[in-house]
Amino acid sequence: MNTYTVKASDIKRDWHVIDASGRVLGEVAAEAAKYLMGKHKPMFCRNLDCGDYVVIVNAKKITVTGNKLDQKMYYRHSGFPGGFRQEKLGDLLKTKPLFVIEHAVKGMIPRNTLGAQILAKLKVYEGAEHPHASQTGVVSKES
Template sequence: MKTLSVKAGDITREWHVIDAEGKVLGQVAAQAAKLLMGKHKPIFCRHLDCGDGVIIINAGKIIFTGKKGTDKFYYRHSGYPGGFRQESLNQMLEKKPTFPLEHAIRGMLPRNRLGSAMFRKLRVYAGAEHPHLAQVSAAAEAK
């Protein structure tokens, strides 16, 4: 019996649409990361990008458990003295409603060039409208 080795030409990609309205942030992020990495496929191979594309809509209507809105902070530093900045989750949602979801998904992907390639196949939109109807309809026709 021979071991099957997946080649880049054997990989077929599809697009998945996830509606995040009324869902918990971590559950949506875990589902999206699994689809981006390709772990849902029987030909999953850790050293190849065999994942699918993911479109997430209604990211601004995602819910959080507990007191994360006021107690969870996002930190950054400009590199200059006094350049430390922090924003709460509620402030970030007002400013950039897609950032918390993108940040959570990026944290679940590999930290290398392969993870960057996987993250490029992610599209996140705050509302219900998205411009990728052609990709989604083509994937639906193939099924």
């Protein structure tokens, strides 16, 4: 009996549409990361990008639990003296809701070159409309 090894030619990619309206940020990010990495497939392989494409719609309508809107901070630095900036999650959700979801999913993906390939298959949109409607997709039933 031989061990089966997944080849890149054996990988079939599907499209998953996740509706984020009224759902918690971490749950949506975890579900998206699972589909992006391919952990839902029986032929999951850590050294290959065997995941699917994920489209997240209604990013503006995402929710968070507790006091995270006021307490959770996002930090960045320009590299110049005095260039440290911080923003609250509530402010960031009003101005850049796509960044919040992408940042949450990015934290659940491996930090290497394969992770960059995996993250490229993530598409996030503010409203319900997206340009990937012609793809044969699977609408997420998890909630």
